[in-house]
Amino acid sequence: MSNRWVLSEYDVTSPYQQPAPFLKAAKQHGLSVTHTRLFGGRRDGVELLTVQNGEFSFTAIPTRGMGIHQAKYGTTRIGWDSPVEGPVHPQFVPLSEPSGLGWLDGMDELIVRCGLESNGAPEFDAESGRLKYGLHGRIANQPTEDVVVEVSPDGEMCISGEIRETRFLCYNVAMKTEIRTKTGENGFRIRDSIINRAAQESTAQMLYHINMGAPILGEGASVVCPVTELCPRNDHAANDVDTWSTYKGPTAGYVEQVYFMQLAADANGDTCTLLKSASGEQGVSVHFNVKQLPYFIIWKNTAAEADGYVTGLEPSTNFPNPRSFEEKNDRVLRIAPGATYEIDLGLQFHPDAASVAAIEKKIAGLTEGKDAKVHTTPQSTWCS
Template sequence: MSNRWVLSEYDITSPYQQPAPFLKAAKLHGLSVTHTRMFGGRRDGVELLTVQNGDFSFTTIPTRGMGIHQAKCGETRIGWDSPVEGPVHPQYVPLAEPSGLGWLDGMDELIVRCGLESNGAPEFDAETGRLKYGLHGRIANQPAEDVVVELSDEGEICISGEVRETRFLCYNVALKTEIRTKSGEKGFRIRDRIVNRAAQESTAQMLYHINLGAPILGEGASVVCPVTQLCPRNDHAAKDLDTWSTYKGPTAGYDEQVYFMQLAADASGDTCALLKNASGDQGVSVHFNVKQLPYFIVWKNTAAEADGYVTGLEPATNFPNPRSFEEKNDRTLKIAPEATYEIDLGLQFHADAASVEAIESKITGLTAGQDATVHTTPQAAWCS
């Protein structure tokens, strides 16, 4: 049994048009959901769904591919301060801008999906110079269809929707997503299904750009993950290879550094990575399965606060190189007609030292007895 709230059946301009049975059932479990629509500027028309689960909350954006805008636990913000100051409506994000970097005009989420046709660096036609694939793909700037909020009798909220990436004669793939949280949980879980809606085989890529800033990110913060193989993306990243897992404070003029890796996992393929603050009493962990997302990227952008002080923990089906490079190295998904590729992802907040220590111990246990292979230079098969 569950209570359902179908957004399309209610007044989208009001946060209060929830069906009474849903609202009553949610309160029984200490939960609430607020639906709002933003007005003015580049945010105009953006719809938000905010789930309050005790002292933990998060906001998803149906207008922007069902990404997660920010989360919060008590007074601790889980997200970052982007100079973009979104969420920006997709109509103001110029994905086809000739440089291929138009995607950045909308980047300010905690979790933004990159894909589906491509998820990496811009790529241009060798003969004409025209843009073939823009940075990080289109899925994050497509609005969701059929958005439904459900509450189970056990006190679990599920927000579901479908995001379609379709171009006549070119591409026809959809993302069906469910975002879940249980009463009392300090986090949420995502199940994505990439569905090939075409009558022939399609390819796809997916990367979860999980962006974290202050207060968890700061001078002395560190990322903990069960690395089995690691290499710097370029020579600039290689210069600081010895400190790849630790962070500086905000630094004006900092040039981003990126590290590609593969992680150890348990017998089921489950693994996780942790960002913890300098004192080790707060952190955020990201949970995924290496059979679904076999690659992991750490993006360090510890620029000045005004320029976007942030790091990215990024599980992916491939590395974020130009699409043709990844295809050449057999890192694109091949999905049969009407077939589905499933991905599970979770994010959890750790509010004290004991919780941080417990998840860190779990992570280090995954590599017990294993030595990581650390490449001191970019690898030809990994880095374009």
């Protein structure tokens, strides 16, 4: 097809040259994509795909599980400042470090996937004490295979590829991904298809760690969610459960607070959440389906800017507890041999007060006439 750019078909003498028909198709719809490779330090070898769609742009990272490094609307950054200063090449992320926290060595994306074999807190073998599952899994630190960029006749650009999480005799699951944006859209949409390539049933988990900081996050910013049930993850979070939806400014020594919840949705299962600035003049909404992602997590980490001032809006197939706890409470996906589990996720930027108010009204409509059940203490079946 003339509107396709197949990155795996590079001529090694000119690896970044886009086919002329593809360039023409993109330009016709006011779209463009730039491929770059970083050199030096822990970024060395990281490949990026930056899509420009009018005022809106975003950068995907094929080297890191096709996560989204950052997005922008004009000069407004949608993302956060991590002390990690990535994107870090996976070769420098020690996933098997004995602490189980090596995953954090690479964390600085706007959207990073957690999964597939596990997606929660580290878990250790009870007898030997050895690490069984590291923090947030391996998928974000796997390379993307068979990357293709294409433009449809109606002006939609799609980046696609496949990320494989396989280990001989242990695990054989892959994830096909598509990231789409259409001419004039201030955002993008993701479809991930988790495929069991094994000859027997396999399990999986998925969590989308969507991380945002300044300028949208700031003192007085708030998150708007159509909550049906909510509980704090631990006693520390329970201390501030009454203010779970509002944010402080950067606070040195702040200890993270996490809230688990389930959300209301429309008749099709579609729902959304919103992070809005203190003024209400800007916001970012996250769209997903509760039949695919039935749980939602708010991660508040309003530490000093130098330590990573950030909040996470996290749709998930489960809560991010140790995997065995989630399996005990029947919160793991069970995928038949050759079967696929599909997930749809969208992120949209709202550049003015009117668009923020419109999405806030939509969210309010999902819970109209319903009262949320807010627990003031952690719940034994939700929190490990």
